[in-house]
Amino acid sequence: MTRRVNPAETVGAREIGNSGEYGTRVVVDSPRRLNALEAMMWRAEADPRLRHPVVIVDLLDVEPIWDRVLDSHDRATRSVPRLRDRVLEPWWGWGLPEWSADPSFSLAFHVRRMRLAEPGGLSSLLDVAATWAATPFDRARPPWEALLVTGLDGGGAGYLLKVHHSLADGVGLVQILSLLHGHGREPEPAGPVEVSPSRDGRSRFGLTAARTVGMLGAAPAALLGGVSAMVGVAAGHARHPVTAARDGAAFAASAARAAVPHHVHPSPLLRHRSLNRRFLVWDVELEGLRRAGRAAGGSLNDAYVAAVLGGVARYHRRMGEPVPARVPVGMPVNTRVGSDALGGNHWAGLRFAAPVGEDDAAVRIRLVRDIVAGLRQERITDALGLIAPLLAALPPVVLARVQGGATRGNDVQVSNIPGMTRLAFVAGARIERSYAFGPLPGGAVMVALLSDADTCHVGATVDPAAVTAPEVLTACVEEAFAEVLALG
Known part of the structure; x- marks a missing residue:
């Protein structure tokens, strides 16, 4: 929990460069299907008190160049398909949801800017960020948003990134931010973006049909495997009843x-x-x-x-x-x-x-x-x-x-999240401080x-x-x- 690492070193098997305006992107694609934990966080929002946004607030020393902000986000979404994916639910909750390409993806919806009313201090920025965090995602779109807030005292600005927890945990969010950060005020020569293979968006009907076929096809093997496993476990327990009972009790108590x-x-x-x-x-x-x-x-x-x-x-x-x-x-x-x-x-x-x-x-x-x-x-x-x-x-x-x-x-x-170990910039503006705000699904603090x-x-x-x-x-x-x- 306390090991401090460079997020770019923990991404995957292939090397990942820095921001979209800083070098060629080579990214390992992510699994298409949400895992059970991610599906649970996504579906629990039937109760609005259980929303799961993760927010990063960066304090910048100057107002960044807006065109470079847009360019870095555009390149990041083209090199990481997950940022252009929405969550597609099968009908009747028939299996786990999956990430599917948003056919109407619009960067203008996800990356916006606003100006604080004077005086624009840190408390005003945090109030904006908290209200923004409490605003639910459009669940028909990719579940992330970025907001550039200008008008801070001294000519500074705030860069806010909100991501649904089903898309990334705290460490994963820092990794995504590494795609948007540079290491100097001036843009470095940007090579071509190596885009991961695109995926066709699937319809809800197609997803439900695929889940149904998959479940029906897997049922006989799963049944035979389950019966075989149960027979093997029963035989083992019959040979060593005391050990089996002790292990079962220890397992339950540990959980x-x-x-x-x-x-x-x-x-x-x-x-x-x-x-x-x-x-x-x-x-x-x-x-x-x-x-x-x-x-x-x-x-x-x-x-x-x-x-x-x-x-x-x-x-x-x-x-x-x-x-x-x-x-x-x-x-x-x-x-x-x-x-x-x-x-x-x-x-x-x-x-x-x-x-x-x-x-x-x-x-x-x-x-x-x-x-x-x-x-x-x-x-x-x-x-x-x-x-x-x-x-x-x-x-x-x-x-x-x-x-x-x-x-x-x-x-x-x-929660304890390892951050960056060297200077980072957002479209020419240096990050002076960076705060993470986790979701509060029903808790107090x-x-x-x-x-x-x-x-x-x-x-x-x-x-x-x-x-x-x-x-x-x-x-x-x-x-x-x-x-x-x-x-x-």
Whole structure:
């Protein structure tokens, strides 16, 4: 989680250059069919509270050149077909949806610009970004949008990118951004775009027919294979009944520990939910946070999570509420490897009872370290991935109730995303700071850390119905980071 890498090095088997105006594109295409986890996130939006946008906000030192912004996006979408694909659902939920070329793709719909009213400060930009993030995608189009916001104080600008989580997780989104970034103000010589083979768009009828034929064709083999496997398992269990029972119990217990924190209830202070969002940000010295983690016997990620928990505890006190001993927290763990294609989702979901009530920051860091290390060693670390195929097969309304019942129980979600390690530019404008804002599917607070060469940029998506005083939470988390940094 805390390893800092250059996103261009994690894309796939073939080398990928930088932005569309910077060199030749050679891109490994992505799978056509959504996996079960991606289908689950897409279909759960039958409940609008379970929307899954991932947003990046880049602060730029000057206003970029608009024509170059359009050109870089055009070249990126031509070299990565997924950016011109929409999600096509089979009728009756007959199997998993797939990515299909949008026959009416229009770059003008996906890349837009606006100007802030004066005075255009960071808080105004974040308010625009939060409102924009809460606006649902047009589900008949490719699920991503970019927005250039000009008029910031000092002549700066903001570049915002919103992507549906089914298209990319946080690391995948940073990879997509690498296609749009340059390494200087002047455009480098741009070679021809090597476009991946185009795919014909399929109709919903054609997709449903293909799914039906595929399922009917696979049914006999699947049935025979299932019967054979069951006979083999039964024979093995008959020979070793004690071992089989012990392994089965250990398997089930491992899955439960990885999925649900025992005897932990959400905080009453954070219980309300709405469709509204607020964005909050903090900047923390990367090396200082790493030193603090090491000083307490943990990692940078342990120190980061402990600081967020400390901020939540302070917020309870400041609001005159008792601090719970523990609260339910969700955390994705990156499982991406070098051969994985650009974008997509490669993560396992952990959920644990986080020690909010521990006042000593060093002890809190060690508790987080031990809890996360224990979950990583479970036989089943990805309980969500294990049951995702079953959930994705449910009717969307039922799926939304099941998923919402689980995610609404999370008071806090935390994520750590490795960012860029060198200067980056958007159409001639230098990126000074970059923040990631994760989705908030039913929870109260989602905090994401995006690191660069020397700074951890921390962004939080909060539900103002749960966090009724966002400015107070901002101050509390800032104080908690200062407390953790003092350990180093």
